[in-house]
Amino acid sequence: MSAPVPLIAGNWKMHGLSASLDEARAIALGCKDVSPRVVICPPSVLVHRMAQALANEPVEIGGQDAHWDDFGAFTGDVSAAMLADAGARLVILGHSERRTGYRETDEIVAKKVLAALRAGLEPIVCVGETLDERKAGRALEVVTGQVRASLPAELADKPFAVAYEPVWAIGTGLTPTIAEIEEMHRAIRASLVEKFGDHGRGMPILYGGSVKPNNAAEILKADEVGGALVGGASLKASDFLAIVQAA
Numbered sequence: 719m720s721a722p723v724p725l726i727a728g729n730w731k732m733h734g735l736s737a738s739l740d741e742a743r744a745i746a747l748g749c750k751d752v753s754p755r756v757v758i759c760p761p762s763v764l765v766h767r768m769a770q771a772l773a774n775e776p777v778e779i780g781g782q783d784a785h786w787d788d789f790g791a792f793t794g795d796v797s798a799a800m801l802a803d804a805g806a807r808l809v810i811l812g813h814s815e816r817r818t819g820y821r822e823t824d825e826i827v828a829k830k831v832l833a834a835l836r837a838g839l840e841p842i843v844c845v846g847e848t849l850d851e852r853k854a855g856r857a858l859e860v861v862t863g864q865v866r867a868s869l870p871a872e873l874a875d876k877p878f879a880v881a882y883e884p885v886w887a888i889g890t891g892l893t894p895t896i897a898e899i900e901e902m903h904r905a906i907r908a909s910l911v912e913k914f915g916d917h918g919r920g921m922p923i924l925y926g927g928s929v930k931p932n933n934a935a936e937i938l939k940a941d942e943v944g945g946a947l948v949g950g951a952s953l954k955a956s957d958f959l960a961i962v963q964a965a
């Protein structure tokens with residue numbers, strides 16, 4: 719089976735105003751002849767305008783989270799159906815900032831994945847261990863447990879991605895060694911194959927956590943690394959494009 723096309727996704731988190739659409743246009747301009755699939759996930763209020771601004775560009779738009787219901791009395795929330803309606807094609811789910819800050823469990827993440835599928839969105843499901851869990855030698859067990867419990871059986875014939883993001887590497891400038899990344903990505907692959915058979919062999923496993931222009935090439939060529947989920951370095955077109963070009 720040929721390797722999946724690398725996926726490079728930028729997670730803008732709670733950054734970006736109208737003026738940031740120019741940065742997104744600059745990213746799109748640099749993506750004309752690149753091989754990876756490139757995605758920008760802006761704050762939800764920018765999804766529609768960014769999707770329109772980049773409608774004819776080789777960059778897809780994603781959300782950063784979505785509710786598990788399609789509509790309802792959930793003040794302040796945004797549903798997957800709304801993101802899709804606004805022009806998103808993908809959605810990040812289960813980011814550690816949601817799991818920790820908003821107490822999202824694997825069960826909630828799995829319900830959100832189902833909502834994404836109903837809306838026709840491709841989920842990027844995040845998993846990752848804390849520093850305490852790694853120090854206790856539990857990283858593999860924690861992460862493969864998250865993979866098993868956050869990915870519902872309904873993904874068996876749908877495109878999706880898993881993003882391995884060690885919590886301690888997010889926004890810290892710290893990264894695991896290449897050997898640690900490969901060990902984890904192989905374990906995630908084994909869990910995906912166990913759960914989804916051949917389909918699980920073809921889905922990209924992204925690495926995320928302090929991916930920068932100076933470490934992207936080494937990380938992206940590691941075994942079973944099928945792309946990157948990039949936070950801070952996705953906010954500046956020149957940095958993000960350097961990462962895209964390293965893939």
Ligand code: PGA
Pocket residue numbers: 729883887888889890891926927928929947948949950951
């Ligand atoms: P970072 O964030 O690249 O700023 O570490 C990654 C993420 O949280 O997705």
